[in-house]
Every structure is written in structure tokens, then in C-alpha cells.
Amino acid sequence: MKKKEIFITSAFTENSVWRQILGICSALAVTNLMMNSLVMGLGVIFTLALSGFTISLIRDYIPKRIRMMVQTLIIASYVIIVDLFLRANYPEISKALGPYVGLIITNCIIMGRAEAFAGKNSPFDSMIDGIGAGVGYTFVLLVIAFVREIFGFGTLFGFQVMGDWWTKWSIMVMAPSAFFMLAILIWIINTPKKQVG
Amino acid sequence: MELNPLIIFIAAIFTSNILLTNFLGMCSFLSVSKEVESSLGLGMAVVFVMTITSALNYAVYHFILVPLDIIYLQYIIFIIVIAAFVQLTEMIIERFSPILYYSLGIFLPLITVNCAILGVSLFMVIRNYTFLQSIAYGAGSGLGWLLAILALAGIRQKVKEKYVPAGLAGAGLSLIITGIMALAFVGFSGIVVIQ
Numbered sequence: 001m002k003k004k005e006i007f008i009t010s011a012f013t014e015n016s017v018w019r020q021i022l023g024i025c026s027a028l029a030v031t032n033l034m035m036n037s038l039v040m041g042l043g044v045i046f047t048l049a050l051s052g053f054t055i056s057l058i059r060d061y062i063p064k065r066i067r068m069m070v071q072t073l074i075i076a077s078y079v080i081i082v083d084l085f086l087r088a089n090y091p092e093i094s095k096a097l098g099p100y101v102g103l104i105i106t107n108c109i110i111m112g113r114a115e116a117f118a119g120k121n122s123p124f125d126s127m128i129d130g131i132g133a134g135v136g137y138t139f140v141l142l143v144i145a146f147v148r149e150i151f152g153f154g155t156l157f158g159f160q161v162m163g164d165w166w167t168k169w170s171i172m173v174m175a176p177s178a179f180f181m182l183a184i185l186i187w188i189i190n191t192p193k194k195q196v197g
Numbered sequence: 198m199e200l201n202p203l204i205i206f207i208a209a210i211f212t213s214n215i216l217l218t219n220f221l222g223m224c225s226f227l228s229v230s231k232e233v234e235s236s237l238g239l240g241m242a243v244v245f246v247m248t249i250t251s252a253l254n255y256a257v258y259h260f261i262l263v264p265l266d267i268i269y270l271q272y273i274i275f276i277i278v279i280a281a282f283v284q285l286t287e288m289i290i291e292r293f294s295p296i297l298y299y300s301l302g303i304f305l306p307l308i309t310v311n312c313a314i315l316g317v318s319l320f321m322v323i324r325n326y327t328f329l330q331s332i333a334y335g336a337g338s339g340l341g342w343l344l345a346i347l348a349l350a351g352i353r354q355k356v357k358e359k360y361v362p363a364g365l366a367g368a369g370l371s372l373i374i375t376g377i378m379a380l381a382f383v384g385f386s387g388i389v390v391i392q
Contacts, residue, residue, distance in 0.1 A: 073277075105276060
């Protein structure tokens with residue numbers, strides 16, 4: 001497969017969130033603000049790309065029986081890098097994201113890509129696949145965060161975009177709206193085309 | 198502030214349900230909730246593993262990681278503790294109680310990747326819980342998760358035969374049901390407040 005094809009496939013046509021319903025824990029949790037979602041997305045892209053690369057590189061040397069454990073440890077090492085980087089440079093965001101940075105380890109997307117792609121393909125292809133899956137994931141996060149932040153706070157990336165007349169919808173800041181937004185997004189994307197037109 | 202472990206326990210079940218307010222453990226929540234029986238099996242396994250691993254991770258964090266000043270390794274250590282404990286439980290159950298193994302054992306491997314388990318350990322550290330508080334929090338979160346998955350499984354069995362728009366069937370519908378459940382759980386928020 002060509003590099004571009006791999007990227008498009010894992011980012012959009014086979015998007016982990018809406019096609020396979022993976023990794024939605026964090027997709028729901030951090031999406032009340034655009035900034036948090038973007039940082040989370042970048043962290044996931046970084047982890048996906050490098051863990052895919054590493055796992056693919058050493059895939060022939062990993063004993064089959066403890067494969068999952070080895071993969072988890074590789075993923076955890078990269079997540080620690082992300083966490084330390086955020087703590088050192090962006091303490092505010094790191095605090096807002098709380099445990100969700102650490103929970104990238106158990107984000108099913110990463111394990112899913114490691115199992116489905118990195119275990120069978122060359123390191124560079126796996127890296128591109130990882131970046132693709134990460135971009136697709138970040139895209140979903142940003143779409144949901146866009147709606148939730150603009151209705152819930154009247155801001156985008158922290159900048160005021162709605163005037164004083166805007167009444168903030170506190171439901172958008174609370175947990176239930178995250179479920180509804182993701183459901184609506186999945187609904188729109190999975191609706192067969194002929195029904196739309 | 199010292200919170201009574203009992204209050205944390207109640208709060209973890211209702212007001213700050215690990216699934217409905219912190220969105221943890223969604224993957225297995227959505228994929229296993231097709232039937233009530235299997236949901237119950239997985240839920241029980243989660244309660245058990247969550248309670249014990251929160252105690253284990255508390256001990257590991259305060260007696261190994263803090264004295265040695267290697268807190269930055271907490272993610273790796275926690276996940277190893279959880280995976281090792283799950284593996285051990287699976288082996289013990291298989292050896293001593295084949296019946297329990299058939300009803301519960303198949304769910305155990307799913308639990309290592311259930312982010313709620315790691316999430317509980319991480320929250321416990323962030324909120325500086327004491328040992329008893331941690332156990333109460335772990336058990337409460339597990340029960341809250343069990344409650345949520347049972348409710349979803351029950352509702353899904355009811356709506357299985359009903360007509361839903363094509364794009365919404367499956368995960369979309371489950372998410373909307375979960376959203377409504379989360380909305381209902383917001384109603385509990387008057388009982389106790391933590392955090």
C-alpha cells in the first residue's frame with residue numbers, strides 16, 4: 001500500500017472512533033474545551049506514531065505469549081514522556097487533563113493499531129498508520145469540543161466568540177452532553193448516503 | 198480534608214460514577230452490554246479486580262514509589278500490578294473453581310485493558326486518598342460500573358427489536374441511552390459532594 005493510502009485509510013475510512021468505537025473514554029472526557037482536546041490529540045498522535053514504529057521494529061523478537069504485556073510497556077514508556085513533557089512545559093493543561101494523560105496507555109486505539117497493523121507491517125508504514133489513526137482521533141475530539149465549548153462557554157480555544165447576550169448551556173459542560181454529541185456524530189457519519197440525499 | 202470512606206463509597210457509586218461522569222471503561226461497557234448475564238459477569242469481575250488493585254496500588258505507591266522517588270514510573274508500575282493481578286486471579290480461579298472460571302474467567306483478560314481500573318488507581322493518587330478511602334473508592338467505583346452496565350444491558354435488551362434509524366443502530370443508540378442515564382445520575386448529585 002502507498003503511504004498516502006495508509007494514512008487516509010486509518011485516519012478517515014477506517015477511523016477508530018466512529019468505525020470501530022475504540023478509544024472513546026478520553027474522547028468523551030477531555031472534549032469540554034478545544035485546547036484540552038488538541039493537546040490530548042497531539043499526545044495520542046505522538047504515542048501512536050512512536051509505539052507503532054517501535055513495536056513494528058521489534059515485532060519478530062517479541063515472544064507471542066507475552067506480546068500484550070510488551071506492547072503495553074512500550075506504550076506506557078511513550079506516555080510517560082508525554083506526561084513529563086506536559087508537566088514541565090504546560091502545567092496548567094497537565095492539571096486540567098489530570099489522569100487522562102496516563103489513561104492514553106489503556107486507550108484501545110493504540111493497542112488496536114499495534115495488534116492490527118504494527119504487528120504485520122514495516123516500521124515506517126506503521127508510523128504513518130499511527131499518525132493517521134491519531135489524526136482521525138484528534139479530528140473527532142476537535143469536532144465534539146468545538147460544539148461543546150461554543151455552546152457551553154461561548155468561547156473557542158479560550159477566546160470569547162459569543163457576545164454577552166449568549167446564555168451558556170451548562171448541560172454542554174456536563175458529562176451527559178459528551179455522550180449525546182458523540183452519538184450524534186456517529187449517527188451522522190454512519191447514515192447511508194442515499195438516505196441523506 | 199478527611200472524608201469518611203463511606204461517603205466516598207456512596208459518592209463513587211452515584212454522584213461521581215466512574216463511567217457516567219468520568220467516562221472510564223467505555224470500550225468493554227459498549228461491547229459487552231448486549232446481554233444482562235454477561236454484563237453481570239463482567240461487572241462482578243470489575244468490582245473484584247478494582248477493589249483489590251486499588252489496595253495493591255496504594256501499597257505500591259506509598260511504600261515503593263514514594264520512598265524510592267520514582268513516582269514518574271507510576272503508569273508502568275500500576276499497569277504491571279493490574280495485569281499481574283488479573284493473570285494471577287485467572288490462574289487461581291481456573292485451578293480451584295472451574296464453575297466460577299466459566300462464568301467469570303472469560304471476562305478477566307478484558308479487564309486489563311479496561312481503563313476504569315487504571316483510572317481508579319490514578320484518581321486515588323491524585324486525590325491523596327488514605328488506604329481505607331482508596332479501598333472504598335475502588336469498591337464503590339466497581340459497583341457503580343456494575344450498576345451502569347446492568348442498566349444499559351437491560352435497556353438494550355428491551356430496544357433490540359424496535360426500529361431505529363440505520364446510522365444510529367448499535368453504538369450510537371447505546372451512547373444516547375448512556376447519555377440519558379448520565380443525565381438521570383446528575384439527579385443524584387444532591388446526596389453527597391466530593392472533590
